[in-house]
Amino acid sequence: MSAQVDYASFRDPSGYVLHRDGRILRAVTARGAPDYAAAEKSGLIAELVERGWLVATKRLDPPTSDPALDGATIVLEHERLPFISYPYEWTFSALRAAALLQLDIHLAALARGFTLSDSTAYNVQFRGARPIFIDVLSFRRYRDGAYWDGYRQFCQQFLNPLLLQAYAGIPFNAWYRGAISGIAAAELRPTLPWRRRISPRVVKHVTLNAALSAKAAAAAVEREAPTLLQTGLPLGALQRMIGSIRAWIAELSWRADGATTWSDYEATRLYGDEALAAKQEFVRDFVAATRPRLLWDLGCNAGEFAFLAHEAGAAYVVGWDSDRGAIEECFARAARDGRPVTPLIGDLMSPSPSQGWAEQERGGWRARAPVDAALALAIVHHLAIANNVPLGAIVDWLLALAPRGVVEFVAKDDRQVGRMLSAREDIFPDYSPAAFRDLLSRKARIVRSSELPGGTRHLIWYDFGGAR
Numbered sequence: 001m002s003a004q005v006d007y008a009s010f011r012d013p014s015g016y017v018l019h020r021d022g023r024i025l026r027a028v029t030a031r032g033a034p035d036y037a038a039a040e041k042s043g044l045i046a047e048l049v050e051r052g053w054l055v056a057t058k059r060l061d062p063p064t065s066d067p068a069l070d071g072a073t074i075v076l077e078h079e080r081l082p083f084i085s086y087p088y089e090w091t092f093s094a095l096r097a098a099a100l101l102q103l104d105i106h107l108a109a110l111a112r113g114f115t116l117s118d119s120t121a122y123n124v125q126f127r128g129a130r131p132i133f134i135d136v137l138s139f140r141r142y143r144d145g146a147y148w149d150g151y152r153q154f155c156q157q158f159l160n161p162l163l164l165q166a167y168a169g170i171p172f173n174a175w176y177r178g179a180i181s182g183i184a185a186a187e188l189r190p191t192l193p194w195r196r197r198i199s200p201r202v203v204k205h206v207t208l209n210a211a212l213s214a215k216a217a218a219a220a221v222e223r224e225a226p227t228l229l230q231t232g233l234p235l236g237a238l239q240r241m242i243g244s245i246r247a248w249i250a251e252l253s254w255r256a257d258g259a260t261t262w263s264d265y266e267a268t269r270l271y272g273d274e275a276l277a278a279k280q281e282f283v284r285d286f287v288a289a290t291r292p293r294l295l296w297d298l299g300c301n302a303g304e305f306a307f308l309a310h311e312a313g314a315a316y317v318v319g320w321d322s323d324r325g326a327i328e329e330c331f332a333r334a335a336r337d338g339r340p341v342t343p344l345i346g347d348l349m350s351p352s353p354s355q356g357w358a359e360q361e362r363g364g365w366r367a368r369a370p371v372d373a374a375l376a377l378a379i380v381h382h383l384a385i386a387n388n389v390p391l392g393a394i395v396d397w398l399l400a401l402a403p404r405g406v407v408e409f410v411a412k413d414d415r416q417v418g419r420m421l422s423a424r425e426d427i428f429p430d431y432s433p434a435a436f437r438d439l440l441s442r443k444a445r446i447v448r449s450s451e452l453p454g455g456t457r458h459l460i461w462y463d464f465g466g467a468r
Contacts, residue, residue, distance in 0.1 A: 007360040027072035082316040088176035098124040099158035119150030121157040129335035156182030185209035256325035287312035292372035299379040303330035320346035374405035414456035
């Protein structure tokens with residue numbers, strides 16, 4: 001089978017990524033081969049792989065029969081990561097961790113005589129809550145006095161989104177999703193409080209960059225206040241500047257003001273311990289029986305069932321939730337425990353779309369599905385009651401994401417649904433456990449169902465075959 005070129009790698013003339021038979025290959029062109037070979041020979045590639053900072057990589061003999069590899073001077077194979085995510089789906093802590101990794105890698109490269117040709121956040125992925133660099137062709141041989149080619153890109157895709165959330169209290173995700181190349185300095189600066197704008201670091205890395213982007217002021221600013229975009233630096237000065245930015249980013253923090261909607265859900269849930277134990281047992285049985293390689297936990301909150309799913313046998317779990325406070329808690333726990341759980345920001349009503357070049361450069365949820373299994377615990381009523389999504393459409397959506405899973409249906413006589421209906425007209429005569437089960441059973445096999453103690457919550461284990 002011929003390898004398929006990955007749309008996300010079209011920008012780099014030094015090489016491109018391909019998929020073949022579930023394997024991840026990289027073709028290195030004649031343009032990129034000298035720098036890659038030098039980085040490999042220097043020991044930089046091996047050092048970064050050993051540290052766990054760079055995706056595992058090995059050379060292959062180039063096949064002569066695959067036209068997709070005709071332009072390859074070197075062919076590499078990379079470790080396949082469980083899931084690909086994007087910066088606009090990351091928590092604040094995840095973007096900060098990715099930024100620190102990028103800077104650490106740059107410093108390690110400079111120590112061996114190399115630099116990074118770019119600083120895109122899309123060169124970083126996650127294994128659990130641990131970032132890992134994936135672009136081995138970003139390394140270039142360093143020339144003393146050369147400026148940092150990726151400086152502006154680093155600011156747009158790492159520093160500026162972090163400052164937006166840390167200093168202005170505005171989550172970066174929606175803005176970043178709408179501008180996938182990042183947040184420009186000229187757009188960031190007006191959002192920052194005045195006391196932040198006048199700090200020396202903001203003036204240097206935001207205000208001057210904003211001024212340089214303005215056509216009317218660019219010429220004067222370049223004469224009077226040249227920056228790293230125009231002038232080079234000796235090696236030691238460049239290392240100190242990168243180290244200074246690293247220290248700044250490491251200090252940045254964000255905390256939700258009080259408990260967000262679901263960040264304290266585990267402590268304030270509206271059902272008792274007996275129902276919780278039964279729910280946990282049901283999910284454990286499902287995961288132990290199906291042993292998914294990749295499971296999505298939709299509406300994962302702080303990760304209670306995401307971590308339970310891993311303990312029960314899921315090889316890798318991706319948790320989605322739109323509550324930033326809850327998902328930050330989940331990320332902190334995954335980082336602390338080293339679990340293969342990646343928590344991501346995702347709105348079930350408006351998930352990440354396919355976008356970028358040809359609408360394929362950055363894959364949406366459907367482009368990255370189906371996964372092996374899904375947990376949809378206590379989300380149906382939010383979709384149906386709060387957002388007027390028909391039950392049949394919810395069934396179709398779930399089955400498009402995963403061929404099997406567990407869905408929880410919360411009936412109208414549950415206190416949570418009662419609260420929701422107290423604030424609006426009940427226009428949902430067909431909303432019932434029986435109706436939902438009937439719709440689901442028309443398109444999938446019901447393996448098991450259970451009514452939780454209390455009688456208002458129902459669990460359904462479904463399967464309609466197929467695999468990722």
